[in-house]
Amino acid sequence: MLPLPAAFAGLLRSNCPRFLRYQNYATRKRFYRGTGVIQSEKKWEVTLDHRRLKTPNGQVLMVNSEPLARAIAAEWDAQTEVITQPTMHLTSLCNTALDNPGKLTPHDIAIYFLEYFSTDTLLFYSDEEEELRKLQEIKWGPIIDWFQKRFDVVQEVSKGLEPPPVTANTRAVLAKYFLSYDFPALTAMSFGVEALKSPLLMLACVERRLDPKEAVLLARLEEEYQLMRWGRVPWAHELNQAELTARVAASLLVIHSSVEHHSAKAKATPERMSQ
Template identity: 50%
Template sequence: MNNIFKFLRKPLTTVVSASQQVPRRFFASPPKRFYKRTSVLCNDGKYEVTLDSRKLKTPNGTLFTVKSEPLAIAVATEFDAQKEHIERSKMHLSALCFTAIDNPNRHTKTDMVNYVLNYIATDTVLFQYDDEKELFDLQRNEWDPIIQWFNERYGTNLQKTMVMSPPNVSADDKMKVSKYLLSHSEDVLFGFIFAVDTLKSVLLAFAAIDQRISVEKAVALSRLEEEYQSKFWGRVEWAHDLSQQELQARLAAAVLFVHLNRSEHFVKEKLIV
């Protein structure tokens, strides 16, 4: 997972990705599976995960609790799916939950929203080039509908750029996206950012979370240029396939995390656009 909070402009604070917020020991050499079964408990309206008789805790030692029962079940399923060793680096839902619970660097909603706003100017789908007609036609046919949908959905006026200079993102556009994001809980914002980091695109992440496009389609669109170039330079089957599957797994986790948390922490004053 890449540095998802490396701001292009001066940030309010330094923020890092979900995987980087989890202590290094969480991604050390895989430990052996020490439990036989997992289960979910309800305690005072919150849900916990147990590994045999032990209650699951975060890397910082905080008791794992979430308000969404389906989310707790999903995390328990990730742990239950482990074989002889626990491959934590592939447990994306668990990592997202741990990050949201521990928030080790004490990131605020403003930090997270500012990241997304600054990321728009580097969004993959807003950079198109007409140097190569076949590639440009592909970008226009596949990416332009996403730009149009985003502008209609969020009332923005984002425009693609045909040069190396980043597209102009107006203060009004930022305000509208900011207002939408601020209507969510901090937990949900961690999921949004995980999706943005996975796809290198705010627009594609929002489209996947809004279920405008499928997870598979969003990943395919994020890899449009890479797949185009592979027609000329060849495709390393196992490497390309693994990369695609990993992106799909990460994005699917982010989308599920957002929806399961949003159903529990939805703000009634949420902006309708």
């Protein structure tokens, strides 16, 4: 194995950072009539009655892409008499990325992912119910296979209570991958990881191997199995599934908007240099 850059070596030795804190708030009455989107310099802002939307810390909420700004505006436009901010995932994610209430760095979030990885839901197969284990092998196995091929690593699974080993090479590859994203994208990625309880499933979504609905179904595989055996509470299951899907979808919109912005910026650089 090649020597690790100092930054990555530090990630492999560090402990899990402080818990990430997302900015959600109590409900309040709607105080605006309309929403809008404006371009400011090379970024986009959301307006409420022509006033610029700000974060809880008073910063103007600015994002890198028009589609993301319009999606945030749509969240505000969809509110009725009462603003229910805990359901406004895009606004919450962007507020958190800008205000950074946990005072985290990209390295902190990367460490969080690396520590979480060994407890990933997909790495723990049932050792008590053979039928459930077979279902996990059928449903989760292809995602683990995809992960190994995509990142050129080897990853074992556990069939007991002990976490499976994660090699130093795998941790180094993942550290490099995570640190290739900017802070807003990493913040959004952590939001998705916490919803799915699985960095593996979130990676598959980011890489477009899975869509949010598929990822949520795989994350809830054991619960679905038990519900099929013992029954379910009407509506509660569907509501929870829809909420998780919305969280993952919001995370992906922020991540992909960030990636597309940086890709476009990188492509434009040679053109500017040649002028």
